[in-house]
Amino acid sequence: MSQPALYERLVFKNASVYHYLKIYLILDNDDRKINAVYFKQMIISALRDLYGEIGAAFPFDVLKFEEDTLTAVLRVYNSGLVKLWTALTLLGSYQSEPCAVHVTQVSPFLLALSGNSRELELD
Amino acid sequence: MVRYKSRYLLCELCVSDQSSLQLLDERAVFAAVRGAVSSAHGDYGSALCSASFAVKYLNAHTGVVFLRCRKSHYRVLWSALPFITSVESRGQRVPCFFNCLHIGGTIRTCQKFLIRYNTQQLHRMLRLCHSEAERLEVRKAVLSCSLKSLEKEEEAEDGYGDEEV
Numbered sequence A: 001m002s003q004p005a006l007y008e009r010l011v012f013k014n015a016s017v018y019h020y021l022k023i024y025l026i027l028d029n030d031d032r033k034i035n036a037v038y039f040k041q042m043i044i045s046a047l048r049d050l051y052g053e054i055g056a057a058f059p060f061d062v063l064k065f066e067e068d069t070l071t072a073v074l075r076v077y078n079s080g081l082v083k084l085w086t087a088l089t090l091l092g093s094y095q096s097e098p099c100a101v102h103v104t105q106v107s108p109f110l111l112a113l114s115g116n117s118r119e120l121e122l123d
Numbered sequence B: 001m002v003r004y005k006s007r008y009l010l011c012e013l014c015v016s017d018q019s020s021l022q023l024l025d026e027r028a029v030f031a032a033v034r035g036a037v038s039s040a041h042g043d044y045g046s047a048l049c050s051a052s053f054a055v056k057y058l059n060a061h062t063g064v065v066f067l068r069c070r071k072s073h074y075r076v077l078w079s080a081l082p083f084i085t086s087v088e089s090r091g092q093r094v095p096c097f098f099n100c101l102h103i104g105g106t107i108r109t110c111q112k113f114l115i116r117y118n119t120q121q122l123h124r125m126l127r128l129c130h131s132e133a134e135r136l137e138v139r140k141a142v143l144s145c146s147l148k149s150l151e152k153e154e155e156a157e158d159g160y161g162d163e164e165v
Helices: A036-055 A078-089 A110-114 B018-023 B028-048 B071-083 B107-126 B130-143 B145-165
Strands: A017-029 A060-066 A070-076 A096-106 B004-014 B054-058 B066-069 B086-089 B090-103
Touching: A017 A078, A017 A110, A036 A060, A036 A078, A036 B028, A070 A078, A070 A110, A070 B066, A078 A096, A096 A110, B004 B018, B004 B071, B004 B107, B018 B090, B028 B054, B028 B066, B028 B071, B028 B086, B066 B071, B066 B107, B071 B090, B090 B107, B107 B130
Parallel strands: none
Antiparallel strands: A017 A070, A017 A096, A060 A070, B004 B066, B004 B090, B054 B066, B086 B090
């Protein structure tokens, strides 16, 4: 019982508390303009539809939103990642017009979103 | 053999006016709970909860309700209960709230708890009696109302009613 442990178990858990998502929005109607505030509102209402008032009450941030390409970078705590992702997947309409959200990259490190290996052009 | 495990939530329906309890039926309670779960936990929560969700028992005299749901997701139902403020029944809104007394794995354990709880309540109330006469009065009242005699009375009442018609 009092014998000291001969080895020490080290577990490295993911140091980052956040996950970052790079997403882009596809709207059916191309000439509709949408800004960051409406975009966040859209995500919140999608969350509320799927998970209700209690389930949707977790924080997430829109770090960047580009209005011309409709791409955004979201930051969310690890505990809310699955909920946010599923709500984005099931988001089907915006102001009664069909739309879709593509999740292109997900990473615990923001730097990883600076490049995408799928879009690399090799000589 | 494998069986589906359930959780039974023993709740007390608290209303300001005792007579409005008579208006409630199982379907009204079912709809109210379902609506609360759906607004608090959305489509996902109500789908989790709807599997084997049922109102097993409703006592319109005391306001005791048994709710059944799957063991794995009873927390979804449980956390939605405080958000119920009224039950709509027969076109009338009855303002009320749910007081969850006990959560058990079987109806039997819930019933045991309910009996114990009611005994405790009785002991607590008896302390409020001022004189020995009052205490005796309560004792007599408790002893006089057994389930058997109630059934007999109901039968008698029914028979009487039929005769009148």
